[in-house]
Amino acid sequence: YPLRRQRQMCIRDRFTGSITAVTLGLLIWTTIVLIPYIHVTIDIRTTDSTVNVSSCGYTSRINIDDITEITLMDSLPDDHFFRYNGGATDSYLVGKFKGNTYGKCSLYIFKDVSPVLMIKTADQTVFINSKKDGEIVNLYNAIKNN
Numbered sequence: 001y002p003l004r005r006q007r008q009m010c011i012r013d014r015f016t017g018s019i020t021a022v023t024l025g026l027l028i029w030t031t032i033v034l035i036p037y038i039h040v041t042i043d044i045r046t047t048d049s050t051v052n053v054s055s056c057g058y059t060s061r062i063n064i065d066d067i068t069e070i071t072l073m074d075s076l077p078d079d080h081f082f083r084y085n086g087g088a089t090d091s092y093l094v095g096k097f098k099g100n101t102y103g104k105c106s107l108y109i110f111k112d113v114s115p116v117l118m119i120k121t122a123d124q125t126v127f128i129n130s131k132k133d134g135e136i137v138n139l140y141n142a143i144k145n146n
Contacts, residue, residue, distance in 0.1 A: 040092045042108045055094045060106045060126045069120040072140045076116050
């Protein structure tokens with residue numbers, strides 16, 4: 001009887017240890033995933049042939065020669081964008097979204113910041129804005145003049 005009881009305690013201890021390890025692992029993983037969303041920045045880099053936009057682990061690489069439409073807007077269109085992979089709060093929209101009019105697109109948007117630049121290619125639509133004065137207008141002009 002004592003051997004049976006000892007075996008039951010060993011199984012219970014292993015189960016408890018496994019559950020604790022999984023819970024701790026999930027907590028650490030969740031923290032690592034959410035860290036980029038604490039202080040959101042949008043990084044816009046250009047070369048002679050590309051525009052690279054990144055934020056919170058999401059990246060869009062746009063070949064300037066592939067751009068079919070570029071529009072400078074006062075604000076993000078009211079298209080009821082639905083987030084399916086990314087982050088959306090009262091202050092930003094970052095990641096993969098789907099709109100009623102624009103379909104699947106990538107948003108790198110600080111809410112209540114204008115202007116907003118829409119860049120379309122055959123296979124992607126990207127909306128970008130910036131808190132840095134003049135950065136979006138300068139990007140728009142650089143692409144238009146390219």
